[in-house]
Amino acid sequence: MAKSILHTIERNMPTFSKGQKRIADYILQNYDKAAFMTASKLGKLSGVSESTVVRFASELGYDGYPSMQRALQEMIRSRLTSTQRIQAADNLFGGQDVLSAVIQSDMDKLRMVAEEADRTEFNKVVDLILGAGHLYILGVRTSSFVAGYLNFYLHLLSENVTLVQSNAAGEIFEQLLRIGPGDVMIAISFPRYSKVTMNTVKFAQDRGATIVAITDNELSPVYQMAEAALLAPSEMISFVDSMVAPLSLINALLIAVGSRMRSDVSRTFAELEDIWNAYGVFGKMDDE
Template sequence: MTKDILSLIQTNMSTFSKGQKLIANFILESYDKAAFMTASKLGKTVCVSESTVVRFAAELGYDGYPAMQKALQEMIRSKLTSVQRIEVSNDRIGNQDILSMVMQSDIEKIHLTLEETDRAQFDQAVDAIVSARHIYILGVRSAAAIASFLGFYFNLIFDNVTVVHATSTSEVFEQLLRIGPQDVIVGISFPRYSRRTVKAMQFAHDRGAAVLALTDSEASPLAPIATLTLLAKSDMASFVDSLVAPLSLVNALIVAIGRKKNDDLSHTFETLEQIWDEYEVYEKVEEQN
């Protein structure tokens, strides 16, 4: 369904039963909370039965409540403010044990990411990175941590890596000035998506570079620009971005590339070990003097 779910509800409001109107009004007023409620909880919140909620979803043309819930989540994916995230997070946690709930949620995101990762896209991403003339990595805000992590290990494997520092839009384009065909850019962004990352990815795409997006959904603004897309589940309802699933996917990417570049990686570590040994000897001489 391509029509905005809120518009769909407003258009059909006159056809709803009394109970359905209660659901409709709640969603229109608090869609940020409704998107993360089970059918049972939504029913209890507006004082109708769970079956009424399920019928409401069908009335709108969805194949069950989960499909309607997904449509709501996709709609608000990039719209939740930090304050709304805190409110939704508090509502979801309630009186539950925070440690257990957060860690269990992270485990579920890794499972979902594993199940939904396109193996062909993953393999193509590995090949594109290995064969690239130059590799650019870009992540803004919390995604910068993943970009830095990826850059650290890529610098051990390759000698053609640039982690793009994004303190300003103009600085991003300055660092991407020479990007072109035979290059690849890895753009990392999760809700709320970074406009700087989207603009940089579009620039790289227009210059003919291979564009690899690491994001959470096909609805992400990075997806239409990307040559290849790797999806990792995130929690848009928490004010703290959950990076567990994206980081796990990045780990897999690094390991797969490391196996492809095994000889180069071995040589790098042999060189590092020699440097470390020499530096330790130098330190001992300094201490004796």
């Protein structure tokens, strides 16, 4: 539904009440701003009440204003420029306690993942990771930090893990020279979706590797290319992305993988503890 929300509004315009037409006109002309407004603010700018905005969302077939808002956000997420992001943040957080507003927004994302995550798909991803001949982890731009976090822990659990570095396109393909059937690529991609990620995933797919996507929604390009996918929202806050929900999802994935590798994980960390102690890697509290 997110793909066609503007088309849906235009198609149903003749059936709207006078107040609903005001909302529709405002959204059609300012959808990049409306996507990040509260129902109250959208109503004020459209010249109608908040309750009229809520009824408008229901009229379009959504189960509430937040669902309509998410549909707008998903539609425009990959289209906004950095300047538009900043303007959207002003609409979303203007006049509020920014700290509380941002934390509340992240909490809402975490709650969404907890309630809506597909457990069957989650277990499928765990199986694919454990069964991979070699595991490749890909993430560029802001997703590179998420990829690095996932790689740090998976690399401790298995020697067959490669973090694909994205300094140059040619170097990426050199790192994937031996990828093939039986291997798994975890492609982490959040708006604005990078063409580098798409091209790399296509290469891995052409070589016979299985693709696992960690992304924000079903409209994401990597979702369309993946055999399995885990979804977590990363709504834009000004010029930064929120990676709280994706990182929490990855924490759950790491714990699930570790639980299935119980004895191997115990041996690995027992050996690491011996090394850390022998070489004084970490200071002791009583040394301070």
